[in-house]
Amino acid sequence: MDQPSERSRLIAAIYAVAHDPARLLLLRPSLALLADKGVLDDPSADLAFHFEQADRLLAESGAAGADAKQDAAAKDIHLDGRLALQVPSSALPNVRVGEFLPTNIWPADRAVQDRELVKAVSAGLQDQGIVSLLLDGDEQRPIPHLVLPTPGLSGTATLRPIPLRWDRDSAARFADDFALTGAEEAILREVLERGSLRLLAEERGTSLGTVRNQLKRLLAKLSLGSQGELIALYGGYREVHKVRPEGLAKADSASSQDGYLLGGIDVRVEFYGPVAGRPVLYFHPLFGGPFLPKETGEAFSSAGLRIIAPWRPYCGRTADEGSGVAMAREFARRCAQLLDILGIKEVAVLAASGGTAFALAFAQSYPEVCSRVLIAGPAVPIATDEDLAQLGLGHRLPLQLARRLPAAMRLYVRAVVAKIRKGLDTNYLDTFFQDSPPDRVFAARPEIREFLRDAMLEIFRYGFQAATEELEIYAIDWSELAQNVEAPVTILRGTDDRLANKKLVDGFAARQGFHVATPVSDAASFLIFQARTMVALELSVESKN
Structure with a gap:
């Protein structure tokens, strides 16, 4: 096939994706082929213009949401x-x-x-x-x-x-403390999140007057005079609740969620395990914010670990949090502020795939707080095209686009989200993990697939910066974040991990003086979940400096 024909076919495929995001999988082989051939590096090809136009068309269609x-x-x-x-x-x-x-x-x-x-x-x-x-x-x-x-x-x-979120923990405590009925909780949540009683009335199939009367009864029950006082009451309750370390969970082993104002940004934080357990600061993978399947959370809890998992930059929020290495370092600063609020003087650090750079940035910047680092399924710096070629297709293509044609990467991300919103996530995940059997089997579990879908949508509900900034930092050589880390660093790698194969991991570890444990069989980029008992055991053992 000659070069003009290749280019023409690609341009047609680009606009086909803008019309129907389900055609993304048809575009991927062409993009991968041209990326491997270096065609995407050719400025004269002018492909960026067509990707930008297609991205605009897809955004305007509403299929993948606006730029939040x-x-x-x-x-x-x-x-x-x-x-x-x-x-x-x-x-x-x-x-x-x-x-x-x-x-x-x-x-x-x-x-x-x-x-x-x-x-x-x-x-x-x-x-x-x-x-x-x-x-x-x-x-x-x-x-x-x-x-x-x-x-x-x-x-x-x-x-x-500032959006007032109805987070699980403080909302449940508020409802318990003030003896709210289910209907009253719904009224309060509507006032906080959307502020439109009319929408609630329409959803319930009742009149606006009925809902307004319910609000009046709620205000009278709480001895309040207005919606403003109701918002102030909940907001004040939530602020007090979130700065008390002893109030982070209802029971000694319960999971919970809360929000913290860190460096002027409202950051969601998840907690798992016993309140008195050994604290572990968890830098989560790309998909959907902090996530521990039930059995993983139980393994960590049984090991006496208290997992503290802040949502990473741009996940579930719209604040401008920078980009690249500077973004990772600024997030590390906010994590240190969080630990100070919680009264934690020393913490072990746990990272998985996309959380790797952020975890090392924290360990590098705060050696007095970080006792050790465990990376369970790493992402490694990509310094050369040879490094990039070693990744599996699912991981390689987005990074190729981020390095060579950012406009194509943005369209790719938006099309993925549009597919998920249309319920077409199954074939996307199957294709993404096609060369990693353990990850494909894990992602095929109904409860895991449901979470991945919901979690990806939650991230992108506020825009696409979470994915685009993530791809951009991992498409560059971010190894400066791994240099001169004082705490001992251990890397666990699965034998089938196509995001970080043996050659990449061993080379990265040797350059930085990190320890690589024996590869874990039947595990890949989801190693933190696939080898949960091993990860929990490793974290529960005192570090040896």
């Missing part, structure tokens, strides 16, 4: 020291630049103190704070906003909306 990160940024409000708007904001469509915010936007009961707080932050007298604004029209639902100095604009403060 840009949407979130558009809702930021930038005010100067006089509280005049400095940049147009979609949150205030009727306020022009230079105008003051209307008086009715500030809740009457706290307007004075909130205005003074914004002025203090803009003047550099205070680092940050939280205010509430009334931006929902007739519903009059106060929205909490984080107030921060605006980077690059002195004398200006940025007001960024």
